[in-house]
Amino acid sequence: MVHGTHNAVADDRNKDIKIYINGDYFRREDAKISVFDSGYLVGDGIWEALRLHKGVLVFLDDHLDRLWTSAATVGMTFPFSKEELTAIAWEVLNENKMTDHVHVRIMITRGIKKTPSQDPRLTISGPNIVIIPEYKKASEDSKEKGITLFTSTIRRGSPDYLDPRLNCHSKLHEVQALIQAIEAGADEALMLDVNGFVSTCNATNFFIIKNGEVWTSTGQYCMNGITRAKVIEACSRNGIICHQKDFSLFDVYGADEAFVTGTFGGLTPVIKIDGREIGTKSYGDRTKNLSYLYNELINEAVTNG
Structure with a gap:
């Protein structure tokens, strides 16, 4: 499977x-x-x-x-x-x-x-x-298990030739990145931007948690994810520090937790990147809490119709 x-x-x-x-x-x-x-x-x-x-x-x-x-x-x-x-x-x-x-x-x-x-x-x-x-x-078993990532050599494009925020049918570079990850034995691909900073994944947005703070990319070179925006909103509402900033694999490998976001799966924990284990649990406590807060936003949207 x-x-x-x-x-x-x-x-x-x-x-x-x-x-x-x-x-x-x-x-x-x-x-x-x-x-x-x-x-x-x-x-x-x-x-x-x-x-x-x-x-x-x-x-x-x-x-x-x-x-x-x-x-x-x-x-x-x-x-x-x-x-x-x-x-x-x-x-x-x-x-x-x-x-x-x-x-x-x-x-x-x-x-x-x-x-x-x-x-x-x-x-x-x-x-x-x-x-x-x-x-x-979404499979709860998959969420509890978490996913593994491999950093692809395929970079996220610059906004001056194919803006990564555009949801278009031209996804071949993302497919190439995913193929690299699969061939490396990972589930999905982590992609860097044109400057070498961490950007996003092939089909989801990427976050790390360090010392209680949530980090994600600047947004300039990543998908314009609705779930990404809602996680940032949930952090703002609940007094959780969330940085949109440039950071590198140096920061990723030393993260306490990592997760990805998407419309279908919500928040999915990441347990391993490039063979390095991230955190001590397959589903970290802070990621679980953020997932709960995100689901609260969904419940609010349902209530408001």
């Missing part, structure tokens, strides 16, 4: 989910898109991932803001508003009779191309929108 931050409890209901493609619904095995789609041809697309928790799409406004910022960054114009996309997402969830423990992936590409090309002027359709809802509950 693959071990990592996206380990989910098996759910047979996912065999029968209905996937949304441009207004129509398809069974899993029938959900297809053209080979002339710009996302398939050149990775020209953006995406967002949401969690349905107790009938509420948690932190929805944050996710929509990030999606619209991504669209503006790549010069993509949506033929719908945030309210209309939200209505579509709820239509998909209602069509699948889903209410809890659901992961919703929204993917929007520039559209169909007249011929294989990078040129956006050769796009002959409006944006393609695909929404995949799946029953996904």
Whole structure:
């Protein structure tokens, strides 16, 4: 079994989910898109991932803001508003009779191309929108066990050529980093920025805890994680010192605890990096407390609807 931050409890209901493609619904095995789609041809697309928790799409406004910022960054114009996309997402969830423990992936590409090309002027359709809802509950066993990381030689890009904060379909460099980590015997990859400071992981954001303080990267070279932002907010609300700063592997190897964050898994502890054990427990006390405080923010979002 693959071990990592996206380990989910098996759910047979996912065999029968209905996937949304441009207004129509398809069974899993029938959900297809053209080979002339710009996302398939050149990775020209953006995406967002949401969690349905107790009938509420948690932190929805944050996710929509990030999606619209991504669209503006790549010069993509949506033929719908945030309210209309939200209505579509709820239509998909209602069509699948889903209410809890659901992961919703929204993917929007520039559209169909007249011929294989990078040129956006050769796009002959409006944006393609695909929404995949799946029953996904994070594996508690995986969280208790923790994950291992390997520092990849693949660096996080500079904002002047592919801003790491952009949720785009062009993820090949992250895949390369993950392949290095897997070949080194780790679960996932830790990535440095262009200056050699610790940035993020291939699919999650990275934190360490030193002497009771929480450290994470500056945010200039890492994914614009919603969960990352919520952990920082939880620290601020509860009087926990949280630094967004440059730090190196020297600091990481001497950390008391480490963890990664993501929309699906929340907070997942890291037990080993580059073969060096981090802390004395697979699930450190301070990481557990931060996970509790993060879940309190989710509960608050559910209460406020």
